[in-house]
Amino acid sequence: MVEKLARLTADQRSNFVAYLDGELSEQETQQIERLLSQNEVARHDMESLATVWEVLDTLPRTKAPEDFAQKTIATLKMDEQQTPLSDQAWFRKAQEVGSRVLGWCLVIACGFVGFALMRSFPPSTTEALIENYPVLEQFDSYQEIGSVEFLKKLQSSPEWLKHNQENGEAIR
Structure with missing residues (x-):
């Protein structure tokens, strides 16, 4: 015997x-009717469901429309037949633009590296001559001086300091 308040599966x-739609086999219908006669919870659930059906x-x-x-x-078929991402036009265009941008970035990076x-290599002879042109222009005058010690003494002399202050030249 089934309990009167047993829970239903x-x-x-x-x-x-x-059962309400009349879609069960004869054996299944008999099982439901037996359950309804022995179980109060089942009867209550069936009555509630029948009321909902009536409403x-x-x-x-x-x-629904004919079509x-x-x-x-x-x-549904369209959803099943979605094209892969790589075959979609916007994706191909994005790949094309992305590859061009990447290419230009590589060109610019190579330019900076070059x-x-x-700039890190030693300058060529021509570059050294151009850079030192002001010194070379006065080369004959520098040869007459003779030594660096003379220039150091000259730079520390009061006459030289006075001359630089009057002319507004910076002391180096």
Whole structure:
């Protein structure tokens, strides 16, 4: 004997709808009827479900458009046939633009690296001559001086300091 307040299984509850719709086999129908006669919870659930069914029957019926099924199936097929991301036009365009931007970035980076490398090498003879042109222009005068010690003495002499202050030249 089944308990009067025993809980129902999910399978038993799911069969209630099929029972009300008359979709169960003879054996399944007898099992539900036996359960209803022995279990108060089952009877209460069945009565509630039957009431809901009656209320649903009183609601106005809406009719789906004639092409509803066709549109739904077509939509499902379109979802199944989505093109891969790599085949979509916007993705191909983004790849093209991205590769061009990357290419230009590499060209610019190579230019900076080349410039930095060339600046790190010793200057050529021509560059050294151009850089030292002011000294070379006065080369004959510098040869007459003779030694660096003379220049150091000259720089520390009061006459030289006075001359630089009058002319506004910086002492080096």
